[in-house]
Amino acid sequence: KHRSRNAVGASSLACVDLAQCGVDMTPASCSAHVLSTGPGMPSGPAALHSCPATKPSMLNVHLVPHTHDDVGWLKTVDQYYHGDRNNIQHAGVQYILDSVIDQLQKDPARRFIYVETAFFYRWWRQQSQNTRRIVTQLVNEGRLEFINGGWCMSDEATTHYSAVIDQMTLGLRFLNDTFGECGRPRVAWHIDPFGHAREHASIFAQMGYDGFFFGRLDYQDKARRMKTKEMEMLWRASESLTPPLADLFTGVLPNGYNPPEGFCWDQSCNDAPIRDDPDLEDYNVDEIVQRFLNAAFYKTNHIIMTMGSDFQYENANLWYKNMDKLIKYVNALQAKGSKVNVLYSTPSCYLQELNLANLTWPLKTDDFFPYADDAHDFWTGYFTSRPALKLYERLSNSRLQTCNQLEVLGGPKSTSGPFGEGDSDTMSKAMGVAQHHDAVSGTEKQHVAYDYARRLATGWAHCEVLVRNSLAVLSGSESPRVFCENLNISVCPLTESSQKVLYFSMNVYNPLGRTVSWPVRLPVNGSLYSVTDTKGKTVDSQVVPLSKSTQQMRRNRGYAKGELVFQVEAPPLGYTTYIISILKDEPPASSPKPTATRSIQNKVHAAESRQPSGAYIFRPNSSDPFVINKTAEIQIVTVSSTVQEVTQWFSPWVSQVVRLYEGHRELELEWTVGPVPIADGLGKEVITRLDTDIESSDYFYTDSNGREVLERRKDYRPTWDLKQTEPIAGNYYPINSRAYIKDDKHQLTVVTDRSQGVSSIYNGSLEIMLHRRLLYDDFRGVGEPLSEPGEFFDGLVARGRLLLTLTPPNMAADVHRPLAQGMVLQPLLSFQDGTPLANTKLEVCRGSFSGLQDALPPAVHLLTLSQWDKDSVLIRLEHQYQAKESKTHSQPITVNLQKLFSTLEVLGASEMSLGANQWKEDMNRLQWNTGNPSPWEVTLNPMEIRTFLLQLRQL
């Protein structure tokens, strides 16, 4: 079997390498953790070599020293790293790691876990060889243990599975490259996210995690679980994947992620230190020990105590000095008959003890949304908070995938070619931090939101160079190529000025594994254009007048008077080129006059209460939303053969365009909302509500991280007898790509362009929250009202698209699955202007290209294609249908890896865990069905993702 030398294969050798570095290791071999997975486990050590000894006859209290380091929230990720702007929040991660490493060295019993690789990576790069050696030894001995290990601790409601897998891979790869097997996290750890998605659990299971711990769940659910001792459970996280493939042991932490009350010894806390000098005042050992022994406990004779919190351990001495004393004095009572044993531990060591207890755990099959921490405190607002950032993050994912693919397809010249040095790494890292649970969630401060956006823009700037290089290699054209960032507000200097050039060309790159058809709208100033494809065939096109709302949004950044509309078709994993030339450069006709009509309604929730709506919380004033306007002004534009569209104005700040493109079955609603007026002193949360005749009753359906779909029911939770206290906010759920309602005959599916909050409050109705502007902070720490400034501080205008399809229920998935993937991985347009020189070159260049030998089968999605190292690429193939949802596609499907690429020869393939930090055959968490007929044939079952490292050679 062929393996890359520099990749995960290095893992099992890591400890040997280390020994060669002169680290004195005890024992001489790696004390790596190997977790047993229960009675059915075939072989291997039964316990973590490096876990501390426990006492079977006693209650063992596992103290888990940890810090929770947000990858941006009140400060930017780098401000947190440096400890800058401590006036906003005292937090400096560089010092946390400095201090913890110092303190761990003082006593081999001390342990620490670290979670956020985005920070650890920054720190590691600045360390001396000597410090690195010390840290490596601490890791090998299990004294410093990486937990979770993604680049960040992702949000679960508003992230797309594609970006989540990428950010996890980024973090896990750094740990694997740096520490090998001893640095591989065994436990997933989402202690802060505000609700938990089933798809996240499924991803963690497929990545080889042995367990998952979190801190936040609905207060009613928690109260019940505490009572019934169901705080720990087995989560069956997929309806499609064969158990135990997506089964994940899941534990709810007893104190969120904080220490028990009175035992917080961080510099940020005010709890009394242990004062054990009898010669000084206020000796308090006896009182503290007694208070500790009174804490409440769990199901087994083990309990986990999270000893830490946000950005704690900057001065780790405070924590360890007092915990040392706590352990000493509590355990000293064992000599007097006490049955309590306190020890430094880690989540994986705790998990091991639970596993060895061999108990039966309750099963969980739904998810943990929505999250409420009190009767009127539903954290369902953030599903929609900062809609523009949410869209930008989603588009950036599309661009990153394109960038990754073109790095592979274009070969080494992609990163160093005619346009300079480019890379996908900057964008990967920017996307890595953007997945954080206070990033794409929209729950950060405004200046931090700007920082995330800036990082994505910088990442794309690096990718642009790569893409230019790669397209130059593939097309043979090195003439300048521009990207138009602002097409959604019809701004693109090149196309706007096109009456001055003879023509321009447009490259359409399609990152999907199959041909796509896509409507394109380009800002222009002529009234008639010729559009031809690479075969010289004319493509039907029209110029439509620019809408008033687009004119308002673009302000003075562009001056196009119309939009040239036509449809493009791009090959799988490749591009095609269109030549556009102006035929009439007189101005396009203006729009017809608006007429008033009563019809579709847009509504708004007003927010103002004791617990106000804010970045996190949704709490409308009333169960009935206010109708913005009962009549809408309507402009109808009919464009023959390409698009039909209607513009509706509900108010000066809410409008919508309804479009139907030729050859497409979906209806497009392009909404434009803002600046949301607040002069009336009310915050507003704008929804669009689709009322139909569908007999959906109380049921509706939402996707989980853009993948599997969960059934929702109004005023109901599958797990417990819900006492509904918020009739609207308590029924909101997050969607990442789609929601639907259905009855026996019809299904209305809405595919969205970003994550949003959604609900169905009435039979046949589906409402989607589009935008929010609020006047008060909601007391969850962000300390700012969510009121995004617009360009001139008059309030942000957001624009987006919903794609509606109405189908029989059993046909719906066949439509919405590809539709949603097309929305997630959009074609990338780039332009070259039509100077005669360019013209000449274009003629001799390759106008279209596909990286695949054939389009992938409809059920197969190319989730990942990215350069891993010089000789190998990472590929993830995904079955994109759930079991049973499609008659045609919900079947196992086989792909031949060797016959995949048109320009790359696959020399070898090794399957990996989903996180790409383990060979699949080395995963001992679960038993695997092995033995494919040919090593090249990959069979995908519904909802399965398989991850391979391929050794390639450019043909």
Add this chain to the structure above:
Amino acid sequence: KHRSRNAVGASSLACVDLAQCGVDMTPASCSAHVLSTGPGMPSGPAALHSCPATKPSMLNVHLVPHTHDDVGWLKTVDQYYHGDRNNIQHAGVQYILDSVIDQLQKDPARRFIYVETAFFYRWWRQQSQNTRRIVTQLVNEGRLEFINGGWCMSDEATTHYSAVIDQMTLGLRFLNDTFGECGRPRVAWHIDPFGHAREHASIFAQMGYDGFFFGRLDYQDKARRMKTKEMEMLWRASESLTPPLADLFTGVLPNGYNPPEGFCWDQSCNDAPIRDDPDLEDYNVDEIVQRFLNAAFYKTNHIIMTMGSDFQYENANLWYKNMDKLIKYVNALQAKGSKVNVLYSTPSCYLQELNLANLTWPLKTDDFFPYADDAHDFWTGYFTSRPALKLYERLSNSRLQTCNQLEVLGGPKSTSGPFGEGDSDTMSKAMGVAQHHDAVSGTEKQHVAYDYARRLATGWAHCEVLVRNSLAVLSGSESPRVFCENLNISVCPLTESSQKVLYFSMNVYNPLGRTVSWPVRLPVNGSLYSVTDTKGKTVDSQVVPLSKSTQQMRRNRGYAKGELVFQVEAPPLGYTTYIISILKDEPPASSPKPTATRSIQNKVHAAESRQPSGAYIFRPNSSDPFVINKTAEIQIVTVSSTVQEVTQWFSPWVSQVVRLYEGHRELELEWTVGPVPIADGLGKEVITRLDTDIESSDYFYTDSNGREVLERRKDYRPTWDLKQTEPIAGNYYPINSRAYIKDDKHQLTVVTDRSQGVSSIYNGSLEIMLHRRLLYDDFRGVGEPLSEPGEFFDGLVARGRLLLTLTPPNMAADVHRPLAQGMVLQPLLSFQDGTPLANTKLEVCRGSFSGLQDALPPAVHLLTLSQWDKDSVLIRLEHQYQAKESKTHSQPITVNLQKLFSTLEVLGASEMSLGANQWKEDMNRLQWNTGNPSPWEVTLNPMEIRTFLLQLRQL
């Protein structure tokens, strides 16, 4: 010459001992500091071996990492040590020392200074042998340097020199015992006290300090000195001692004691860290370096920068990591021609460079009182704040001296005798912390003031046992002995109940070196008593009715109806006994009815303004104080032959008793003030004003720490052209024991029982502030209005005494010097009740005793007599007259050490520095006149204190 093996003699061997402990030292010998003192110095190394190299051709910036650790302020000393109650203030000294020691080990260039031995002592006791070894090495290498080194950083306005010398000795001895010569502080460091006393400078000089740095001085003075480059000077701190005996190099620190603005890298600061990773956001090295180079500088090519502040360095990594970078990047510019050289340094290394610069420095002969930090912000309120605490501290000093003396006189049985285990150590330490500049100053929070008082009470409880043991040894009587703590409010259960016993005896211990006569007032319920001395001679006595104000103050704690008044006479450094028996047990006559009269006035300043009066600040509403009452109710009691007294009532909360005792020339004013009413919404500051015909013009005189007297002049400062902005508060000065006004013929001297604020606003007038109760905090950090609760939270009642003498000016010192020493070291009364058994025993016991062979000459004061170790005692002899103030006594005077004690044989004597941490002959700070005719003959010049270690044997 005889020397104690365990005392300072060990110093010069310390490094050898250390080498024996296995510490690898480079160089092998001690790198102890030896400071040159200028061109006149006879021999010895010219530079500190361990000081960092500087660059002569550059501006050398000495970064001095330091922490300022208040020995109590907002929290108690132990709360600060532990880091308890961080909700009040984040501060934990144990962690500071942990962290600094860790960080110093990381780089030999790093340095730190530590100041407060009360904290270091607590920490050291808890350290492992290994840590102690590391710390000792750091000290030997000069990387950890002790500065100041007293038990605390004493207040300068409200402390008595006797207690200051004791607390310094306590701290310096711990350092000497622990670290030897390498641990001896070279520099005095009073960075926070609010004004600076000349006597403190004199003490520091006599203790061998080479320099003194402080932070606070009058804002006008500072502005002038900045301009004229007189921030550094030579302070000639005594008018009596021959220069350079009391000369002290003194420097004003440039930023108080804080770092330059923008360069505070403590966890408690929000300044930007140095961000030197160009791959992360916000790289700011260039900007920081530029900002640093723009700082303003001093006279030489050296500047000191205090890098630290209150309770900083709890996480020293933050500081050092950023300073490392600052040094690296600033010094890197030298390669490009920069002439700035930054280095880690210490005050003594900086001082050495100033000394080597061989410049001429301005001379300073007055002091730095009062301190104002702005035009209306005079820190003159704290001279009087918490008058009851100030008295209790002063009484505790008297008791500690008595305790120390009786430990010596009683021999080993004092500490372990018939009454159990006693010690003077607890009281020494309690007094040590009470000298802190937020302790006796009255500027701490209320709960902290209670803690200081509690510590003193605990200290006295330990001393009580010692005193009982010692008096049992000396007197031969082991019958129980009680002390009456509340005689000032006429409460003493034993004497009150004396009608039920035949008689009781009273022991009067006199800690002074000469016989004293002292009026005693005992609460009684009979109307006639017999008082006899040890020779059986009857002493004149009367029972006077208990005053109404005393009845109010004692509430229900006692039930005496009268006070038995008589005068006692006690021998030098010894005791005598009086037998008191009741003759008539009918109740004493009640007081005569009050009559109204217009006469003496008590006044009050009302405080309320934008900068209000508070614990620190005095800022009255008006220049004219409000008269409390123009008429006073008067009760006259005439007691033949013992005392004459008049009680005056100015209001229900202000009264005064005027007394004249038989045989005494001084007039006693016993004032009682409180609870100060505040229902009118005005804080009040009560003064008593003595108006006379003395033509004092604008001049008046105040003592410095109870020793030398300084001339004061209204609206004038000797050093600069004062712009007076506060006509009252700006003319207040602290007194510790006395103040006077005079003209050619008369001098009115007031001797006080505690530290107070005083001024003379009018010709012939002297006003003394007695008590303060205020409604607002004064914004200097304490965060509480100074409104001391009384016993039932109705406001504290304070009572005190002023002794007034009117003499010709040239006779005044002969009266006020012994009068003040008698007030400072008061006789200690103890009682044994008169059961027949006790009676029998008393007969066979020694009723009187003197520890001295003869009374000391009038000019000589026995400042210190305390057990040093098993075989030796520490003695300090003081000339208590200033040069020229007394015709009779302002002359050199000789004492023979060998002929001093009556019961102790002096086997050897070695003279030491005032701080008792160096042999006098080893002091190389200054050249000494040596060669007394006999080693036993000690000559004292005016205001000289000499300190000896005596080897003794009980006779």
